[in-house]
Amino acid sequence: MITFRLNKIWLLSAFLLLGVAALAQDTKPSHASGPAHAHKSNHGGVVKSAGDYHIELVTKSNQYLIYLLDAGEHPISLKGVTGLAILRDGDRTVHTQTLTPTFNTHFVLHTNGTAHSAVIVNFMVNNQNITAKFEKTGSSAMIFFCPQKCTGSDSNIAGICPKCGTALADRRLLAKE
Helix, strand or coil: CHHHHHHHHHHHHHHHHHHHHHHHCCCCCCCCECCCCCCCCCCCCEEEEECCEEEEEEEECCEEEEEEECCCCCECCCCCCEEEEEEEECCEEEEEEEECEECCCEEEEECCCCCCCEEEEEEEECCEEEEEEEECCCCCCCCEECCCCCCCCCECCCCECCCCCCECEEHHHHHHC
16 A cells, blocks of 8 residues: 555656656747758848847859848848958958948848858847858858759758749759769
């Protein structure tokens, strides 16, 4: 009888402890600082967390479009936002450009064909310094592309083409064939 009671108490304690642990666990998805997100970006670029914000870098011919987004990844007003972009090749700076908003929606960084291995973007938003580093991989920064060859659909994130809805293809898999 005593053994049965002790087993009941032990079993009840174990369930209580597991219940408290389950309640205490945070189930919200977290955004790791720095790495590219594994979800779809708003403009087809690479998204990085930067403090309370996100920065999206979209690669175009001889330029980058840079979008500053809030924590929910919605565009914010760029009024009063100042920025600086740095193109790096290894450990040396090859180009620096002050960023000014274009149509209060995004920033444009002109590369003019300058060879580089990384882009560092720094913004001052409401007296808060926001920085993100985007590394290029291999000969092309974009791993995924639209098989229908839609312009502006290249991405570092698997997903669908924003123009035609076709699943993006992975260049790394095609190179192995």
